[in-house]
Structure formats: C-alpha cells, structure tokens
Amino acid sequence: MSVGDTEKSTSDRGRLDKRRAIVEAALRVFARVGYAQASLDMIAAEAGVAKPTIYNHLGSKENLFRHVMTETAARANGKTMEVLESFPGEADGLRPGLEDVAGKLVACYTDEQSQAVRRLLYAEAVRFPDLFDQVRASGPDQFIEALAGRLARLANAGHLRIEDPVRAANQFIALVYEELPTLSTFGSRPLDSREAEKVAVAGVDTFLRAFGS
Amino acid sequence: MSVGDTEKSTSDRGRLDKRRAIVEAALRVFARVGYAQASLDMIAAEAGVAKPTIYNHLGSKENLFRHVMTETAARANGKTMEVLESFPGEADGLRPGLEDVAGKLVACYTDEQSQAVRRLLYAEAVRFPDLFDQVRASGPDQFIEALAGRLARLANAGHLRIEDPVRAANQFIALVYEELPTLSTFGSRPLDSREAEKVAVAGVDTFLRAFGS
C-alpha cells in the first residue's frame, strides 16, 4: 500500500495538476459553506475531478481540510511577514512609515483567502483545536515577535517611548485592525477598503499619541 | 425525596419548566460540539427530556439554535451594558475608574456563556448571517454608542482629549480586549484571568497616554 507518500514531487508521473486544483477548490467550497456543509461531491465537482481522486491525493475530508488550512495560512502569513520589510527604521518619516505598514497589514488582513482561513479556523476551533494552535504559532505569534523587535529598535533609538515591546506590538495591531472583524462580519461579507484605511490611519495616530516621543 | 438532587429522578415526567431545561442544555451541547455536531438526541439526554418534547416546545433544530443564541446573547449583553453604570463621571479617580470598567468588561467578555455564544455566532456566521447581524445590532453596536457617549462627556468636561468619540470607544475596547480572543483560542479554552487583568490595565494605560489631558 502506498503509505506515507509525503510528497510526490520526486517523480512527476503523468499526473495533471489535480492536487492543486483540489486544494484550491476545497478552499473555495469550505469558505462558501463551511466545513460540515461541504460535501466531497461538491468539492470534486468544483475541482473538476472525480471523487476517488481526492482520496488518492489527500486521504480523507479531515486531512484535506488540514492541508487546505495549513497551506493557505502559510501563504497568507508569508505575505504578512513581508510587510515588515518596509518597516521604518528611522525617526525620519516615522508616521507615514507606520501608516504605510498599517495600510499594508490591513490589506493582508482583508485579503479574501486570508479572511477565509481565519473564519474557518475560528469556526472549527472546537473540532480542530490543534490546527488553530499550529497556524497561530507559525503565523501571528511569530509576527508579533518580529513587530515587537522592530518597535524595540525604534524605542532604543529614542524614537518611541515603549517599555514592553511585545505588549506595544499587540496594541499596535489591536488599534490598526480595531473593529475590522465585526465590520466584515468576520469576513463573511465585503469590506469597504476606504473605511478600513481610515481605521488604520486613526490607529497609527492613537499609537503615536501614546508612544511617540 | 432526595433533597438537592438536581438530576431527574426516575419519575420526573409531566410538566415542569422543561423548556428552560432544554434551552440551557442546548447551549451547553452546542458550545461543546458545535451546531452541526450537536444531535437532538444529545440535547434531549443532556436536558433530561424526551426528544419529541423538544419539538413540542421549539419546533426544529434551527429554531432551537436561534432561541438559544438570542436569549443567551441578550442576557450577556445586558450584563455588559450594566458595567457602564459604574463609568467614572469625574476627572477625579479617572484612571482607577477606567481600570475598574475595563476589568469588568474583560470579566463579561470572558464569561463562559458569553464566550460560548460569541464562538457559536462566529462559527455559524455563514449559515446564520441574519442571526449574527441581529445579535450584533442589539449588543455590541449599542454598547459602542453608549461608551462613546460616556467618553464624549468626559472629553466635553475637559478630562480627555477626544475628537471622534465613536472611534475612541472602538479603540478603547480594542486596547482592553487586545489579544483576548487569540489567548483563549476564541473561548474554546480557559483563560488566565490574572493575565487578562494585566492586559486590561495596560490597555487603559495606553488609552490614557493617548487621550488623557
């Protein structure tokens, strides 16, 4: 029996790229109707694939869900981490620099796939608590650490007055995202991006009122 | 006549407040396993009631869920609004007053039933979008308005420097709750209340750094 065939990358036997099609279709279907309501027949139809093919590649509905979540979350988290590369390092242009970062973070947050994963993780946190932890540990937790490092550097250079960088980092994102989740009904409806941008700028303003030097 | 025996004795038939027992049991079961995974047999067993009795009182699973959500949310929202009665009206003792309010809000937020409803609302936002809207309109939206009013009064009296009270209210709760949701995996696991308290105090501190006069 083909047991742990972790990746089939070694031999690209005459397979079409069914696997990717399945995962992408699954994300769409899961996002649209939720985990419990998504049937494998739906997903197979959406992917343009026969049902047994799904089992060939991914084994079970639960396994498929895990793959979809971790893969999509990894992609979304990667984009979020990239935002920090444009983080301001000098006091010069600090406010516009932070506003730029905040705007990009909001864009990442409101990205369709990103919202879909987040919503599904919340929705299924009872059924898949380990998945929730795993994604958080590899994403948000690392991001907060990285952001805290950037803030600490600014504070160290005297450009900000911050005692607890991790707390400041959490408060920064709390201020920037503010009521984004409720505004979009947790991603289940579109969000006015101009409104989101204003929230982000206001968040930066409050952050600087509190921590600017 | 076993006194203090809350469990139904073998002969507990007939009419009593079955309806309340059903709704309470349903909340527990829904919170424990989610809407889709909760069967009416489970709920009936948990309530100590026969399955047809549930249909007598509440008609259908969907209807039962709606009742459970709206009733529990109304109770939780009521408690949250009560917190505002102890909102400080004078500059005198402003910080401890706000810290007190923040602590109580965190307590409301982390209340077991409150978290259960919130988690279920998020989880089922795709299936019951109207329910989400209804609860939010009757709860959080009104709360933000009320909080904004209190803040505006303080600002008007010169005790705070606030231009946009609604935004300030949103930022206040964003700072106070901060990462509570992720800390508790959206309510699916217990939360260290000392840690939550520290987050709240830090949130008030940042709020006052930004808006204090």
Add this chain to the structure above:
DNA sequence: GTGAAAATGAACTGATGAGTTCAATTGCCT
C-alpha cells in the same frame, strides 16, 4: 377521583454524505 394536557420511549422514515470498489479509460513515458 377523573380527565385532559403534557411528557415519554421506542421504533420508524427519509435524506444526506463519507468512504470504497471496480471495470473502463486516459495521459504520459520509453
């Protein structure tokens, strides 16, 4: 007491959906 209303348990229906099987087909490699 008596009788109607409410509650019970147990069995039943119908639908849905995960996961499997398999013979037939397709695409790709040498």
Add this chain to the structure above:
DNA sequence: AGGCAATTGAACTCATCAGTTCATTTTCAC
C-alpha cells in the same frame, strides 16, 4: 506501440441524524 499509473464514473455500503408517529404514562387542575 506497449505499458504503467493516474483518473474516471457509477454504483454501493454504512452510519448518522432530523423529524415523526403512537401507544403509554405521568402530572395537575378541578
């Protein structure tokens, strides 16, 4: 062209569960 593996469709098994039915039992108001 031959061959191998992936793919396909369709039918099938098995389990779960919402919602119903009904004959029986219990409670309570009178």
